[in-house]
Amino acid sequence: MTVQAQVVDTSTASAPNRRDALVIVLILLVGTALMVLGSLGTQAGARSAFTDQVLGTLFSLPSQATLYTIGAFCFLVAGLRLFRALDSIRSVLNWSLVFMAAFAFLVWITSGTSMNLPGMIQSTLMAATPLTLGAMAGIFCERSGIINIAIEGMMLSGAFAAVAFASLFDSLWMGLLAASLMGGMMAALHAVLSVKYKVDQIISGTVINMLAAGGTRFLNLRLLEPAGLSTPGSFDLIRIPLLADIPIVGPIFFENQPTVYLMFILLVLANFVIFATPWGLRMRASGEHPGAADTVGVHVNRMRYVSVIIGGLIAGIGGAYFSLGIVGTFEDGMTRGQGFVALAAMIFGNWNPIGAFLAALLFGFADALQVKMQILQPVLPIINQPIPHEFLQMAPYILTIIVVAGVVGRAIAPAAEGKPYEKQ
């Protein structure tokens, strides 16, 4: 144990300089890319107009100048890093850099045309909803010390249960409840395997994913479709009176699927429970140092059971988003690997609900942008080719690899993760 810890320590102690240099180079590259996009990729004098369905044009920016400004901001942040200035607000700077760069990209693809900005934000939020729910499921699981690569499986089985029970009881809310419970049941299996039987948690997660993929398809073909139980319909948007009438903000935040509201409620709740309650402290202790937690009277394994199941309950809701939130029916493998993007969001957000939400927004933005780009087909300068939308879909995965490799930021997982706990 100690040997390993020391080895890791020495390797990270010598790394920061090189790592910092890498980060600075990366930021400079982004800045340069934006500058190039500004000078070669946009017509001089072209403007990017952002519109709203009700209010008309909200604002219109000169594309070139905006790109130059944000590019310059990148250089500024790189400079600050180089001289280690403003280190105290580094994470704020990082996130604002990421979102500014994303916005710059948006400005570039809209240069010369217009875009419905609130609509874009809303589709980002929609895409981010299942990711956030999935990531929170992962956080509950992993903060307590159980690795969860089964978010995908839990969401998929939730999506299926939602359809089955919504049509069985003829109530979408019953479907949502069933989805959550189904996710919880899959999580319970994960917990039993990894806590009681001490199965390797990655193997156990793989099993859950396989069971969910095979089981939902099997039951769908053999039970749901023949019985005509596969089209319960989807949730209507819920309008919150008064608040939904606020221009711009109203339609984005207060006219949504129930799952979106649930996501926000759970987000606040999760953040509070994990970081501000004794229970949360005990849970985190089980994931960081189960031995110490046990010494002060925490039932580590019971804690892990409960946390994993809570995670599953949340993942199930995320699954219901896919079936009852969008299409109103079940399709094979309808979560399309979003569970793994959620895993990525969890890591990207450093096992922190708010961080995961921000990461999910970023990934959701990539998803919304990718849809937009299939319509606008912006042409990259120099190579004169439109960007294939598949490349934007890859962004979450590549960003995650970069983050776990510790090139940008550092992903610090709960220390005792993956190790079964045995009472001494």
Place this chain on the structure above:
Amino acid sequence: MLVVLVALISKWLVLVLLVALGLWPLTLLLALGVLALISTRRGGWPWMKDWLGTRLRGLVLPALAVVTALIIGALVIMFTDQMVYQALSEGRFGEAIALAFGSLARAYGALYEGSLGNPLKILQAIGLALSGEGLQPVLSAVRGPSDSLVQSVPYIFAGLAVALGFRAGLFNIGAEGQIGVGWLAAVVVGFAFPGLPTVIHLPLAIVAGAVAAGLWAAIAGVLKARTGAHEVITTIMLNYVVFRLSEWLLCGPLEFTQGTCRTQDIAESAYLPRFLGHPVTLHWGFVLALIVAALTGWFLFRTTWGFWLRTVGANPNAARYGGMSVGKAFTLAMFLSGCLAGLAGVVQGLGITRNIALGFQAGYGFDSIALALLGKSHPAGVLAASLLFGVLRAGAGRMQSVAGVPTEIVQIVQALVIIFVAAPEIIRVIYHLRKARAEGVEVTVFSRGWGA
């Protein structure tokens, strides 16, 4: 001359193998007979009992795991039958039970016939062939065994890939993506150089597929070696990068006919030849798989490099203390594991589909984790497990068309097999088995956290 001779001999050997597989109870009896014959010279029944015992003891748990999974699968089939529910709701309980068992018999019957063939038909066909009717009836009769072996070929490669990773302490969950890379590279080489002679073209395509997939997997190895990034996360993410990349390539630059999302067919010089005519699709990839399995075993257990990888896998700290480079071992292991997984795609591309189309992911990569576990990360074990899974997969198609039971039941059974193999406690409790004294079970903890 030599080529013709090899083709002729291999043709008959394969035919005999397929018939033996289709008539496996007879084959088993024959084998036991031979063993008994040997035992008369070595000390009779006690010797034979001992010989069998030492070889079968390790098989008890895996066999029970498979049987239990199949039983649960049977229950799932019985309890998801519409007719059964119909009968139950009308209060005809006896009929419901009969229907449930009928449904099960149809399903597993079809599974058997689809994967191992119908023994009666095989015997009949052999009779016809002996009476001078030609080989075609025999070929049709052994289609099941052939399909099983064909399905087991990618399983062998992918299973070996995961097993080799396990031995080096790496969890390569990215086989599915690496299969895609290998498949893609082999097919591209297959159609990009049409004029080449087979002796150059075929090996070139095979090697290209393996190396491409190996390099792709090595990304995860290098990242782990250099930064400590956990290979499970990086390989999962690399999987999805491959999926998106292939979507772009197959519906974009590599698409041959507009709207098909499929590449051009490979040149004939890159075909992995098949042993026999239609409908037997068994190809030389099977032989390649056997050779590679043997090579993997030799590499892991008979070479210095293999020892190095296994030492790092067993205890990286001890290996480091002993002066071995852990990082290099991770990179090498990931590269080799990727090569093996890539070969699974290669054989599919050059032997079966002869192109690559959108939605090529058939799940071999994810199932391969089960194979490595079931085979205890030993090449021979992986081989046996792959044959078993090949049988299941080959039979599943017929089960769906004949009995209306979706093929996914196989996936469920496989997931259950992993559970029982990974948590043998469950099996021990069910069958009241005592804990083996010293089974030599190597428990490797792969998930040392995501830690960087």
